[in-house]
Amino acid sequence: MSRKSKGSNEKLVNGLRSVAASLICILAGLLIGFIVLLFIDSKGAFQAILTIIKNFFNYPSGPAALKYFGNTLVKTAPLLMCALSINFCYKVGLFNIGAAGQYVVGAGACLYGALGLGLPWYLCLLMAMLAGAIWGLIVGVLKAYFNVNEVISGIMLNWIGLYLVNILLKTVKEETSPYTKTIKSVNPSALLPTAGLPSLFTNNRYVTIAVPLSIIIAILVWVILEKTTFGYELKATGYNRDAAKYAGMNGNRNIIVTLVIGGVLAGMGAALLYLTGFEQWSVTQSSVPQMGFNGIAATFLGGLNPIGTIFASYFIQHITSGGSYLDKAIYPSQISDLISSIIIYLCGFVLFFKQVMAKRSAARSEKALLKQKDEEKEPEKGGADK
Amino acid sequence: MILLIQYTLIFASVLILVALGGCFSEHSGVINLGLEGIMVMGALGGALVMNALSTAPAAVTILVTTLTAGLSGVIYSLLLAVACINFKADQTLIGTAMNILATAAATVIVKAINMASDPDNVSATINYVDAKKAFTVSIGAFNFNWFMLIALIALIAAYVLLYKTSFGLRLRACGEHPQAAASVGIDVYKMRWSGVLISGLLGGIGGIVYITASVSEWKFETGVAGFGFLALAVMIFGDWHPIKIALAALLYGFFRALSNVYTGFDWLASLHISGTVYNMLPYIISLLVLMFTSKNSKAPKAEGIPYDKGIR
Numbered sequence: 001m002s003r004k005s006k007g008s009n010e011k012l013v014n015g016l017r018s019v020a021a022s023l024i025c026i027l028a029g030l031l032i033g034f035i036v037l038l039f040i041d042s043k044g045a046f047q048a049i050l051t052i053i054k055n056f057f058n059y060p061s062g063p064a065a066l067k068y069f070g071n072t073l074v075k076t077a078p079l080l081m082c083a084l085s086i087n088f089c090y091k092v093g094l095f096n097i098g099a100a101g102q103y104v105v106g107a108g109a110c111l112y113g114a115l116g117l118g119l120p121w122y123l124c125l126l127m128a129m130l131a132g133a134i135w136g137l138i139v140g141v142l143k144a145y146f147n148v149n150e151v152i153s154g155i156m157l158n159w160i161g162l163y164l165v166n167i168l169l170k171t172v173k174e175e176t177s178p179y180t181k182t183i184k185s186v187n188p189s190a191l192l193p194t195a196g197l198p199s200l201f202t203n204n205r206y207v208t209i210a211v212p213l214s215i216i217i218a219i220l221v222w223v224i225l226e227k228t229t230f231g232y233e234l235k236a237t238g239y240n241r242d243a244a245k246y247a248g249m250n251g252n253r254n255i256i257v258t259l260v261i262g263g264v265l266a267g268m269g270a271a272l273l274y275l276t277g278f279e280q281w282s283v284t285q286s287s288v289p290q291m292g293f294n295g296i297a298a299t300f301l302g303g304l305n306p307i308g309t310i311f312a313s314y315f316i317q318h319i320t321s322g323g324s325y326l327d328k329a330i331y332p333s334q335i336s337d338l339i340s341s342i343i344i345y346l347c348g349f350v351l352f353f354k355q356v357m358a359k360r361s362a363a364r365s366e367k368a369l370l371k372q373k374d375e376e377k378e379p380e381k382g383g384a385d386k
Numbered sequence: 387m388i389l390l391i392q393y394t395l396i397f398a399s400v401l402i403l404v405a406l407g408g409c410f411s412e413h414s415g416v417i418n419l420g421l422e423g424i425m426v427m428g429a430l431g432g433a434l435v436m437n438a439l440s441t442a443p444a445a446v447t448i449l450v451t452t453l454t455a456g457l458s459g460v461i462y463s464l465l466l467a468v469a470c471i472n473f474k475a476d477q478t479l480i481g482t483a484m485n486i487l488a489t490a491a492a493t494v495i496v497k498a499i500n501m502a503s504d505p506d507n508v509s510a511t512i513n514y515v516d517a518k519k520a521f522t523v524s525i526g527a528f529n530f531n532w533f534m535l536i537a538l539i540a541l542i543a544a545y546v547l548l549y550k551t552s553f554g555l556r557l558r559a560c561g562e563h564p565q566a567a568a569s570v571g572i573d574v575y576k577m578r579w580s581g582v583l584i585s586g587l588l589g590g591i592g593g594i595v596y597i598t599a600s601v602s603e604w605k606f607e608t609g610v611a612g613f614g615f616l617a618l619a620v621m622i623f624g625d626w627h628p629i630k631i632a633l634a635a636l637l638y639g640f641f642r643a644l645s646n647v648y649t650g651f652d653w654l655a656s657l658h659i660s661g662t663v664y665n666m667l668p669y670i671i672s673l674l675v676l677m678f679t680s681k682n683s684k685a686p687k688a689e690g691i692p693y694d695k696g697i698r
Binding site for chain 1: 419465469470473474475476478479480482483484486487489490491493494497498501505508510607608609611612615618619622660662663665666669670672673676677678680681683
């Protein structure tokens with residue numbers, strides 16, 4: 001009984017340390033962002049960093065702020081899904097940078113399903129998941145059977161996916177612009193159901209079941225990883241592929257399954273954004289969308305924990321959206337990307353931060369122990385003197 | 387046809403420079419996934435200098451641009467060295483962060499500079515059309531580019547340095563078995579630092595070569611389109627060996643060049659394949675190539691593992 005409580009206590013302390021380390025990363029990232037703002041234009045720098053942090057609170061009226069809070073949530077859902085994809089794979093020892101490409105093919109599949117094939121939303125969603133799964137499957141097979149580094153194959157597939165999707169979606173674009181047609185005008189049945197959520201956000205019709213769905217999936221991912229044999233097997237493969245094999249687990253199969261799940265999560269993320277009608281795809285797009293890469297930031301900032309990732313995803317999206325409120329005549333809105341990339345970089349030091357904290361607390365408890373011993377000895381000494 | 391050879395050579399030069407950069411870093415035991423970002427920073431430094439030097443003599447332009455690009459790469463690679471060698475951070479994570487950071491930072495810097503000189507110019511584009519002329523010499527229809535020579539020199543220097551000097555032997559020892567290297571008195575940290583900084587130098591120069599290869603202005607929002615990763619694929623295909631890397635780079639350069647010049651070939655143009663397909667080619671080919679070459683990888687054995695003095 002007491003051992004168990006000690007174990008959970010340690011877990012709690014470790015969790016608190018993770019939160020503290022993440023907060024250090026955030027503060028340092030914001031500080032560096034502030035310094036960059038100072039360099040660009042020192043007068044408005046403080047106001048500018050406040051603008052980024054405030055995001056939708058920049059709107060003075062409550063209903064307007066609430067509406068734009070909805071917009072931030074709409075974009076948090078896909079980010080969370082990408083982050084979960086990377087998180088899930090990382091737990092199995094795989095760095096799924098291909099999430100960005102899985103997201104891209106997911107976007108292509110669901111938009112083509114909606115605009116080209118006229119399918120209802122749940123089939124479009126399924127198509128996006130399937131497309132992501134195939135992209136993940138390729139990385140997984142290459143890794144498991146051909147020993148190809150998943151980061152490099154993932155990057156290659158990101159670009160291949162981008163070009164393929166551009167070709168595919170050219171068939172459903174508006175005649176006069178490079179953007180795909182709007183789902184609302186072509187096939188409203190492909191829009192995600194709103195389940196009455198818009199009324200909570202001043203009739204923001206882009207707030208759909210995507211938001212609660214992504215949170216439920218985050219919890220599901222946590223349960224799979226922490227509470228099931230399946231998750232345990234996958235993680236064991238991540239720790240030591242040979243040992244897992246020796247224990248009778250199929251390492252190659254586990255790697256492939258992991259990346260397929262990662263692909264499904266990222267592909268679904270794209271559907272959760274594009275099927276709300278919030279954004280249209282530009283077929284002349286020449287760079288892979290940031291979403292997949294921001295997912296890396298959210299995952300590591302969330303302490304590689306699916307629940308922590310929910311909050312981290314929201315934070316990353318919050319400052320990314322906040323960046324768009326900057327006065328564009330003075331400050332580039334990419335400052336937000338800069339801040340989140342600095343946060344990712346600093347996350348590399350999280351292990352180091354945690355070690356320092358552990359060392360300090362170990363030193364403290366050692367000191368306390370010594371003090372306690374001294375106090376115990378003291379009366380004896382006193383007694384001997386007499 | 388000459389145009390195809392010309393583009394093949396210039397893109398191969400980029401890949402040779404950057405892949406050699408990756409080669410130095412990995413032989414010392416550090417995986418440099420941040421090459422993409424290092425290229426962006428090198429390109430930024432070089433492009434800013436070229437923009438400023440539009441009227442200088444050719445020799446000065448070439449020298450200053452190359453040095454600035456290389457130096458920018460070296461400075462940026464410090465981020466990798468400090469984090470991964472001294473703080474034992476995850477090399478994949480840091481490399482990825484550097485790639486994202488480079489594009490974001492370059493965009494912010496260029497926009498800030500553009501807006502300071504002209505409040506209406508909010509683009510992230512640098513123009514270097516005048517200075518670019520300094521780099522090319524026309525030999526008949528062939529436009530020789532001085533960067534091709536620089537890549538060749540880097541190739542020979544890399545081969546000599548890695549395989550004919552004691553420095554190279556020590557560097558490679560640190561990538562194979564750092565503890566063994568340390569036991570005979572080699573300073574592993576110092577060697578890994580050298581490996582990473584050399585990769586910064588070569589990656590930085592590769593960056594400026596890439597953006598000047600076919601265009602005369604660059605939009606920094608696009609980064610370098612995965613070229614740093616293509617270079618890593620070239621390095622793997624080339625078995626971490628400079629000469630084989632050069633051959634692999636020529637092959638990749640050829641496919642990359644096709645997308646620039648395919649319209650000039652009647653039979654290719656008559657196939658009516660969209661330009662996008664040609665853009666995809668290098669990536670598809672590198673996937674296929676990696677599939678057949680990664681199985682018997684000759685990668686340095688200790689790459690990717692932070693050096694810890696306490697481990698035997």
